[in-house]
Structure formats: C-alpha cells, structure tokens
Amino acid sequence: MRVRAVFQGEEPVVLPWNYPHLLHGYLYGAIARANPEFGTFLHEEGFTADHRYKLLVFSKIFSKESKALPGGLKVTPPLTWWFSSPLDAPIEALVKTLVLEGEVCLGNIRLYVEKVEIEGIPDISGKMLCETISPVVASTGAKKEGKLVKRFLSPDDEDFRRVIEVNLLRKAKALGITFDHTININIEPVGKWRSRLFTVQGTNVKGYEGRFCD
Template identity: 30%
Template sequence: MKEIITFYPIDSDKVVLPIQYNHMVQGMIYSILDAELAYFLHEKGFQNQKRTFKMFSFSRLKGSYTLDKKNDLIIFDGPVKLTISSHYDEFSNSIGNGFLRCQRVRLGNNNLEVRELAIEREIVNSEEIRVYALSPISVYSTLLRKDGRKFTYFFNPKEEEFSKIISNNLKNKYRAFYSKEPPEGEVKIKPIGLSKLAVVNYKEFIIKGYTGKFLMKGDSLLLQLGVDTGLGSKNSQGFGCVKLI
C-alpha cells in the first residue's frame, strides 16, 4: 500500500531542508508511528537469519524547488508530497492514522500542515511489470581489496549482479515477513532506457543508487513485495521506493 501525503508550510511559503534530508524524513516517519510499532521496527524488524528488514520505503520529496549549493540546501516553493510504501498493513494503518491525527508535523526546522492523504493499492497480477523509481535503487556488495581491506561496491543496473542481488533480497524479505520459503525462480530486472545515478550522503555514509524506469519479471508474489516494500537495500532510509507504470 502507498500513502501519498501532501504537506504545506505553516510559517512561510517555503520548505527549506538540507540537500541530504533522508534521515529527517525517516525520523518524521518513526515519530508518527505508534510507539510500540516504531520500537519494533527500529530495534528488531522482520528477521531472516542475520538480515533485518523494516518492510517500508519512501520516496524523494516531490515539489517545485531550487538548490542552494553554496549552503547545501534544497528550497521547496510551496507544498511537498511524500510517498510512503509498505507491505505491512499495521504499518500503513499506523502511518495513515498518525498523520490524520497529528495534522501538523515538524520536518527539520519546518512546521508543516498535513492537507491531503491519498491511498493507492498497487496490485501485481502478472509476472511482468514496469516500475518507476521514486527514490534511488541501491544495490551493493562488500568486497575485499588485494591488501585485504573491505570496500563497498555499488552495482549499476546494467551489471548482472544488480538483478541477482535484488532477486535474493526479495526472497529474503519474503522469508522474513511470511516465515516460509519464497516461490521458486528468479526475479529479473533491467533498465528501460537510461538510468540516472544518485549519490546520497546518509549520516556521513555515501550511498549510490539509480532512478529511472525498469522492467521486472518473476513470480507475482515477489514482484508485489518489491512494489510494496521497495527494491534493493536501505529501503527504510529512503531508497528503492518504486511505483507501477
């Protein structure tokens, strides 16, 4: 389920944020959730062996903006929209009720009013879909240099590992959420046209991801999970949120 929330600035006609604002949106989301649910997701989540999944993702903020690169700020002129997506009904209900109840929230130094909240249920009923990335899809692996030091390598959508890692990630999410083995077969994903690289600084960590349109093939249950929870890694930090096209 996707919830699209429209925020209007209260104290001025602009929303001013650091260009690297992902952690602020993530913090706002946790503050809106029911306290017990927020604790569960933040501290435990859904687990499969050593992997933990929060089962939600969110988009980049959408609105008319200018960049003040000198001061590392993004300045939105008027309202902004945020899409939050999850496969976990309790999460979606808590988010929706939380925003409706609060009506006003704080994002960074901005006081915002919740004016609109729309709900979209995207149903996957085939084994081939097209999606658009609302936030960068990040796919990476930790590798070793010749001297034994570890480093993080981010795959681009044209590399074979990009699709393999997304497929394995969806299967692990399925195991964590449903506590059973996922459907057989691999999920395949490839870009449609050009993909755009995005480099995000999240709490002093550099994360690379790609936006654009993608063709996905695989079992509809795994595709549905991807559409709802996000693709790739670090979904709850603002990566991999996608929508059907």
C-alpha cells in the same frame, strides 16, 4: 499498502541535500508515537531472514517546482510523499500520527498535512513499465586491505539484478512467504539511469533512479 501524503507550506522551502535522513527520522519517530511497542520492535529488532529488515519504504519528496541550490533543493508546495509496507501496523501508526498532529517537522522546516490517501493495489500481472520514486541501492562487499568495503552497483553491473533478487526473496522469507518453484525476477533498465549520492543513518550511499520493465 501504499499511502500518499500531500504537504502544504506558506512559501517555498529549501530541503537540505540530506533530507532523506530527516524523512527517515520522522517516519520512525511518528510510528513510535502512535504505537510505542511496535516502534521499539521496528527500531531495535526488525524482521529477520538471514538479515534484519524494516519492511518499510518511502519515496523522495515530489514538488510542483524545484530548483537545485548550493545548500539544498528549493521546492514549492504542494509536496507529495509516498510510503509503503506489506504490513498494516506501521502504515496505520504513521497515518494516525500524520492525521492527529497535522504537521511534519524536518529539521527547522515545518510542513502542514493537506491530505493522506491510501492508494489502490496496482495490477502487476502483466508486463509493465515502472519508474522509481526513490533511488534503488544495490551493493556488494569486498575485502580491501583486510577491511570490508561496500561497492555500490549500477544497473549496468551484472550483479545488480542478482542482488535485488536476493534481497526481495529474503524479505519474502521474513514475511513467511515461501515458493514451491524457482522465482525469476527480471529487471530490465530502460533509458538512462541517474546516480544519486545521499546519507542514511550517517552512512553515505549511492543509488540509481530511472525506468525499468519487468
């Protein structure tokens, strides 16, 4: 299920560059306020299949106008935000909080909820051109001087597709989805991808945005 939320504000606001971290905190807090039991499970355990997964994703914020400033990104409402999950529970909890509270606070920035809409399931049966709405992060670990160091992969790296494919198959396993045949996930970058540096839960990560076909 994928949901689109639209926020309003009285004037342009400046989102700090680490605002994805603020969105992350808001999202899990909002779920916990509407469904404390599931919120605790999601935060402390998650779904397992060799790794722990939250099975919940969200986009960056899209605006009518934006301008990069030294202290962050100046955006002009209305602001659009997407979040999605294959599970109903986190989506229902998040939508409930958005509707009942009617506002979202990101640090000292207060936004007002204008609308919350559930989007239809797209037809993905044929070949299509897709565009990311948040950076795609793919990484591998390598030992360096006895320590495990993460290496973030670009779409040009030969391991990029493999890492994404393994991640998707593990998440399918966590959902109890099994396949009786080999699945080949084909991701072909189209045009130039842009790198993005940001912070998630105190960790600096590097992701890439762009278009791809499957």
